Amino acid sequence: GAVVSQHPSRVICKSGTSVKIECRSLDFQATTMFWYRQFPKQSLMLMATSNEGSKATYEQGVEKDKFLINHASLTLSTLTVTSAHPEDSSFYICSGRQGDGQPQHFGDGTRLSIL
Amino acid sequence: AQSVTQPDIHITVSEGASLELRCNYSYGATPYLFWYVQSPGQGLQLLLKYFSGDTLVQGIKGFEAEFKRSQSSFNLRKPSVHWSDAAEYFCAVGALDSSYKLIFGSGTRLLVRP
Numbered sequence: 001g002a003v004v005s006q007h008p009s010r011v012i013c014k015s016g017t018s019v020k021i022e023c024r025s026l027d028f029q030a031t032t033m034f035w036y037r038q039f040p041k042q043s044l045m046l047m048a049t050s051n052e053g054s055k056a057t058y059e060q061g062v063e064k065d066k067f068l069i070n071h072a073s074l075t076l077s078t079l080t081v082t083s084a085h086p087e088d089s090s091f092y093i094c095s096g097r098q099g100d101g102q103p104q105h106f107g108d109g110t111r112l113s114i115l
Numbered sequence: 116a117q118s119v120t121q122p123d124i125h126i127t128v129s130e131g132a133s134l135e136l137r138c139n140y141s142y143g144a145t146p147y148l149f150w151y152v153q154s155p156g157q158g159l160q161l162l163l164k165y166f167s168g169d170t171l172v173q174g175i176k177g178f179e180a181e182f183k184r185s186q187s188s189f190n191l192r193k194p195s196v197h198w199s200d201a202a203e204y205f206c207a208v209g210a211l212d213s214s215y216k217l218i219f220g221s222g223t224r225l226l227v228r229p
Contacts (some may be wrong), residue, residue, distance in 0.1 A: 006158065033217070043205065043219045044159075047160035093158050100215050101166070103149060 006107025030096030147209030
């Protein structure tokens with residue numbers, strides 16, 4: 001149980017385009033979803049926390065207009081990287097949590113490469 | 116502020132040998148503690164968690180961890196390592212505030228010698 005599906009697994013696109021990443025909880029309702037960014041050989045950096053039906057809470061230093069997060073249902077959250085540039089290239093991972101204090105369950109990540 | 120320290124960046128063990136990965140946390144109360152494993156290019160898989168109760172917790176894949184309040188530690192152990200255990204291991208603590216965000220350690224990369 002507690003499976004999170006993240007799609008796509010890999011994206012390569014040109015600079016200036018917008019990219020949408022989906023995160024779905026397949027067998028549980030994720031009241032909260034999290035979006036992380038991971039640089040090579042580093043730990044996960046939390047970008048934002050989203051609760052279903054409300055605006056995402058962004059961590060300090062993360063541009064909310066650059067990284068648009070939508071959590072319209074209890075099973076789906078999306079991250080849109082707007083006008084992506086090479087410096088946005090990274091590994092993005094989402095997670096879902098069923099309730100307060102419950103463990104987070106992670107997707108398999110999306111490797112984003114901006115040319 | 117809450118923090119998690121994994122003092123070992125890399126650990127190499129021989130297949131069949133025992134393993135212990137260290138994790139220390141800084142926290143003001145009884146923490147929620149987690150161990151996750153990440154294979155290359157993959158997301159994170161939950162190995163085990165500690166919320167309360169028995170301080171020795173059993174997880175998947177033969178892993179266990181022991182919560183020691185006096186040492187502020189939550190070390191991960193496995194009695195006999197398999198080659199498939201080679202991966203990155205992250206210790207995490209749940210935030211005290213209502214967000215319950217995870218605060219991750221920097222990770223320990225496990226290499227397994229044949």
